[in-house]
Amino acid sequence: xxxxxxxxxxxxxxxxxKVTASERLSxxxxxxxxxxxxxxxxxxxxxxxxxxLHSDKTxxxxxxxxxxxxxxxxxxxxxxxxxxRGEEGAFIFTKEQILEKLRSAPVKPRETHIVGGCHPxxxxxxxxxxxxxxxxxxxxxxxxxFTAVEIAHxxxxxxISTLEVLKRLQxxxxxxxxxxxxxxxxxxxxxxxxxxxxxAAEWLKVHSEAHSLGITTNCTMLFGHIESIDERLxxxxxxxxxxxxxxxxxxxxxLPFLTENSKLEIExxxxxxxxxxxxxxxxxxxxxxxxxKAYWVMLTVKQAQVAxxxxxxxxxxxxxxxxIGHMAGVNSEQALTRKxxxxxxxxxxxxxxxxxxxxxxxx
Ligand code: V47
Ligand code: SF4
Numbered sequence: 001x002x003x004x005x006x007x008x009x010x011x012x013x014x015x016x017x018k019v020t021a022s023e024r025l026s027x028x029x030x031x032x033x034x035x036x037x038x039x040x041x042x043x044x045x046x047x048x049x050x051x052x053l054h055s056d057k058t059x060x061x062x063x064x065x066x067x068x069x070x071x072x073x074x075x076x077x078x079x080x081x082x083x084x085r086g087e088e089g090a091f092i093f094t095k096e097q098i099l100e101k102l103r104s105a106p107v108k109p110r111e112t113h114i115v116g117g118c119h120p121x122x123x124x125x126x127x128x129x130x131x132x133x134x135x136x137x138x139x140x141x142x143x144x145x146f147t148a149v150e151i152a153h154x155x156x157x158x159x160i161s162t163l164e165v166l167k168r169l170q171x172x173x174x175x176x177x178x179x180x181x182x183x184x185x186x187x188x189x190x191x192x193x194x195x196x197x198x199x200a201a202e203w204l205k206v207h208s209e210a211h212s213l214g215i216t217t218n219c220t221m222l223f224g225h226i227e228s229i230d231e232r233l234x235x236x237x238x239x240x241x242x243x244x245x246x247x248x249x250x251x252x253x254x255l256p257f258l259t260e261n262s263k264l265e266i267e268x269x270x271x272x273x274x275x276x277x278x279x280x281x282x283x284x285x286x287x288x289x290x291x292x293k294a295y296w297v298m299l300t301v302k303q304a305q306v307a308x309x310x311x312x313x314x315x316x317x318x319x320x321x322x323x324i325g326h327m328a329g330v331n332s333e334q335a336l337t338r339k340x341x342x343x344x345x346x347x348x349x350x351x352x353x354x355x356x357x358x359x360x361x362x363x
Contacts, residue, residue, distance in 0.1 A: 211248025260329020283311025
């Protein structure tokens with residue numbers, strides 16, 4: 001237990017008071033937390049919030065990730081996953097192959113997680129048929145699918161609005177959207193790392209439309225590339241303002257940038273401590289988003305375990321097959337079993353709790 005006087009000596013007395021009173025932290029407070037020389041004090045503050053919200057629970061899900069294609073028209077500079085059509089390593093799955101992946105999952109999935117590149121001509125009807133078939137065959141594995149970037153891409157290809165795309169996919173079983181594609185909202189940096197991607201305002205608009213339809217969503221931030229600390233704080237602030245307005249974000253996933261196979265040149269790669277500090281500050285700034293995910297795929301399992309002491313309360317899940325992080329060189333497993341997930345969570349002093357994609361608990 002860190003004493004009040006110690007927080008005072010670090011210049012964090014006022015922040016401690018706000019955290020204790022569940023008051024919103026300002027961007028200046030966030031900056032102080034990034035500058036604080038003692039990262040364990042930042043972690044202790046985040047842990048206070050994490051325990052207030054979730055006590056010692058850590059959530060996980062039996063899920064199956066499916067990356068249906070890596071063919072993408074956007075060509076984001078940081079991305080090691082995407083390929084052009086016809087390029088070596090380019091792939092695309094059929095509806096039947098996607099269903100087969102769910103059928104052959106090592107445990108019966110309780111979440112279907114589907115994301116892919118922005119393919120130049122896969123029609124919306126392909127996704128409607130695929131989602132309908134999944135919903136019929138796997139009703140107990142609700143579908144979390146398509147980033148806001150993919151939704152906007154489908155809308156452009158079909159010449160319809162993003163709201164219309166969401167309504168059509170919802171009819172086929174879409175209940176939740178993952179948080180990818182947010183990257184970093186700050187316009188100048190966004191234009192450098194992913195100039196063809198939808199803007200921050202468009203990304204937020206698609207999420208607010210999903211929320212208005214009752215489709216809950218996650219949100220992310222890609223950090224540790226060329227963004228500044230102020231841009232990280234601006235990103236978190238835009239997310240919490242959107243949440244004040246539309247209230248449908250369930251979980252925030254801080255994604256540390258993996259540098260391998262990327263065309264983006266990085267001067268100062270992230271340290272493990274930078275990752276933990278950013279996770280803790282996310283927990284503290286995002287006072288209106290219930291969950292923070294320690295995504296073991298990008299963090300590695302051991303760092304995800306440490307993140308549970310730095311404000312994170314969710315461990316994602318079994319995953320089974322992941323391509324985005326692994327093509328960017330991450331040295332983590334492809335899959336975890338329920339037993340491994342539970343042991344890892346218990347091993348850090350937390351109680352594992354199984355959930356579905358919308359964080360409904362599974363007893
Ligand atoms: O949008 C791409 C990121 C995201 C790299 O909502 C990279 O539950 C690090 O959003 N280094 C996709 N990150 C993954 C994602 C996600 C994953 C798990 C769960 C959920 C959820 C969402 O991955 C992309 C991009 O921001 N990404 N390349 C890279 N080299
Ligand atoms: Fe395409 Fe997504 Fe990679 Fe960008 S990050 S190139 S949108 S797959």
